[in-house]
Amino acid sequence: MQLRKKRTNVADVIDKTDGNKIYLGNDLPRSLSVSLLYFALGVIFVVVVWQIIASTYNAYWSSILTFPTPVEAFGKLGEYIGGTKFLRYTMWEHLSGSLLRWMVGFTVAVAIGLTAGILMSTGERMYRFGMVPVSILQIIPGLAWLPVTILLFGYGDGAAIFIIAITVISPVAISVSTGLRRVPKVYKHIAETSYRSRLDTLLEIRLPFSLPDIVSGLRIGMANSWRMLIAAEMVVGVARGLGFAIQMSTDNLDYLSAFTCIIIICVIGLMLDKLLFANLERHIRNRMGADEEAER
Amino acid sequence: MSVIEMNGVYKSYLNRKRDTATIVLRNIDLRIEENEFVCIVGPSGCGKTTILNLMAGFERPTKGSVTYRGEEITAPSFKRGVVFQEYSLLPWMDVRGNIDFPLDRKLSADERGKIVDKYIDLVGLSEHKDQRPNHLSGGMKQRVAIARTLALRPDVLLMDEPFSALDEQTRKHLDQEIRDIWTKDRKTVVFVTHNINEALLLGTRIVMLSSSPGQILGEWRLGTGPRDMSSKYISDLRDEIISKLEPCACASAGKKVITIE
Ligand SMILES: Nc1ncnc2c1ncn2[C@@H]1O[C@H](COP(=O)(O)OP(=O)(O)OP(=O)(O)O)[C@@H](O)[C@H]1O
Ligand SMILES: [Mg+2]
Secondary structure (H helix, E strand, O other): OOOOOOOOOHHHHHHHOOOOOOOOOOOOOHHHHHHHHHHHHHHHHHHHHHHHHHHHHHHHHOOOOOOOOHHHHHHHHHHHHOOOOEOOEOHHHHHHHHHHHHHHHHHHHHHHHHHHHHHHOOOHHHHHHHHHHHHHHHHOOHHHHHHHHHHHHOOOHHHHHHHHHHHHHHHHHHHHHHHHHOOOHHHHHHHHOOOOOHHHHHHHHHHHHHHHHHHHHHHHHHHHHHHHHHHHHHHOOOOOOHHHHHHHHHHOOOHHHHHHHHHHHHHHHHHHHHHHHHHHHHHHHHHOOOOHHHHO | OOOEEEEEEEEEEEOOOOOEEEEEEEEEEEEEOOOOEEEEEOOOOOOHHHHHHHHHOOOOOOEEEEEEOOEEOOOOOOOEEEEOOOOOOOOOOOHHHHHHOOOOOOOOHHHHHHHHHHHHHHOOOHHHOOOOHHHOOHHHHHHHHHHHHHOOOOOEEEEEOOOOOOOHHHHHHHHHHHHHHHHHHOOEEEEEEOOHHHHHHHOOEEEEEEOOOEEEEEEEEOOOOOOOOOOHHHHHHHHHHHHHHHHHHHHOOOOOEEEOO
């Protein structure tokens, strides 16, 4: 497998070129192929450690239970992806149940966090005041909200969504207000000497300027909530979803199925983080100009 | 009636601990009349930007009054356009977007587009209208900033050392452009600079500030016509201004500070 074509070396041709542009060809950037390589090595390492633990366990530890090996788990995963049901649903249905809950919780939380962050950016007093509830929210671990959410929503979807949402509000509110407070005075002055309203200014200057901060906050929120989602599903009594599936399979001593769910959780979480948010972050940083400093 | 009038204006800033106030401007009386091009000169830190901020309405005087056509200035307005000392373009918008942002949305996108193009032409950047600020040189950025402010057709133009970050060559070129634009449509301009040659080239009046705290040291009127920068009249005037400036610049080492109980 060759990830990298040979690129034209600028120094070799620079004195032989007319005009002032040199076309180098558009191959896979070096940094991408290198990071893919590291990613593959890292995954292999994890799988090897897993295999060692499984073989050791199965050989010396317990004679009744078996620790699923990577080969067995991935085999079973293939079966489930193919459509075999377990715990009354297919893997896709468990996954979509979880994702739906996550999206509802995440969206509600982002709306609340965004509003709170904007309010907190309206003045020093609002910021100091707002940071108190935000810090309180932030310091309470998600599952500690169990009594609150059960009281409010009873067992089921509502309770899970609440726990997901509550872990996202703080990072979003903090990042939004931080970003908005960093907007240089001169941009504020430009808006004030223009024909545009405060809302226009918020939407077209202040929020776009804050986007890098906001996306970092969303990324933290997404990681928090993805972890909380699984935990919440294990305790608040839902009948479908990855967390529920792990819980039930474990109770049924069907460790193999539980392991396939863990693999799915890991893959989807990595995809959301590394593909969606990391790219979004990079895109926005480029867009803001690698020249934030130059713009002061 | 003057366009802008400052009467007995004092400005002070509290320090961080809020137990000391530093006086930045002391008893400024200044009238800006219709169609004047007033250059404010003075050493760095003497309060030139502060004066402009008061005129724009970004800040309020600690004591005294600042009025615009007879009315107390309480907030900024598009009638008093500002070109800022630092680079102020929005990095994620191209040149057109930057000039378009402040414009009135009562105008259709088409009308705005025409205005934007007209002012891009005026500052000679037609070839760069789709570029982002980080692809422009410092001089180009300031031209865009000027176009952005002019496109609002402000009644008064407040310019805060728009070219001080540029090299001598570019600065001279842009000074000439400003001069041409002003000759064409005679706006009222307040132009801050610490470059006396720039003031001599552009101003119909030069106002000099002393530093710490800023006070008006002297004023010179120059008439509205083009001027020969190498003439004896101009060079004598330059010498006179510089001689006024020097002793005070040295004498002002200690800042005037008052302590609040
Ligand atoms: N927001 C502020 N808080 C405290 N002090 C301030 C503030 N703004 C300005 N100053 C002080 O007021 C004085 C005058 O500042 P100003 O920016 O008006 O100077 P300037 O004449 O424009 O200088 P320069 O030529 O360097 O731009 C300076 O000593 C500065 O430290
Ligand atoms: Mg200044």
